[in-house]
Amino acid sequence: xELRIYESVEATDYVAYGLRKDKGDSWRRTIKGxxxxxxxxxxxxxNDEWSEEAPGIFAKAVGISGxxxxxxxxxxxxxxxxxxxxxxxxxxxxxxxxxxxxxRDFTMSPVSGI
Numbered sequence: 001x002e003l004r005i006y007e008s009v010e011a012t013d014y015v016a017y018g019l020r021k022d023k024g025d026s027w028r029r030t031i032k033g034x035x036x037x038x039x040x041x042x043x044x045x046x047n048d049e050w051s052e053e054a055p056g057i058f059a060k061a062v063g064i065s066g067x068x069x070x071x072x073x074x075x076x077x078x079x080x081x082x083x084x085x086x087x088x089x090x091x092x093x094x095x096x097x098x099x100x101x102x103x104r105d106f107t108m109s110p111v112s113g114i
Contacts, residue, residue: 001027004053006039009063009070039068 001019019027019042027042041053055062059069061077090096107114 001042001044002050003029004041004043005031005035006041006068009039009068011039035071036073038071039063040071041068 003017003019004014005017006014017029017031019029022028040055042056043051043053045051053067055066055069060074061070061072062068063070106112
C-alpha cells in the first residue's frame with residue numbers, strides 16, 4: 001500500500017509513503033508535520049500491478065469530483081452556529097423519516113440533468 005500526499009487538489013507532484021499492515025485490513029503510517037489543507041490518495045499493489053489512486057474508505061472530506069481526500073480539522077469545518085443547532089423535538093421515534101439514495105440511482109436517468 002502507498003499513500004500519496006499532494007499540496008493541493010490540482011497538484012501533480014506528490015510525496016509517497018509506504019504503509020505498513022496494521023490490525024485486520026487496516027494499513028498505517030505516521031507522518032509528522034502539519035498536513036491540514038493538503039490532499040491524499042492511497043493505492044495498492046496486487047497481482048503485480050498498482051491499482052488506481054483513490055481517497056480511501058476513511059476519508060471525511062474530498063476535493064473536486066471526490067478523487068482525493070482532503071486533510072481537514074473537522075472541528076474547524078463546522079459552519080458558524082453549528083454547535084448551537086438543535087434538532088426538532090420528537091415525541092415518538094416513529095416521527096423520524098429517513099431517506100436513503102445512492103448517487104447512481106439519483107443520477108442515472110438521462111433526464112436527471114447531471
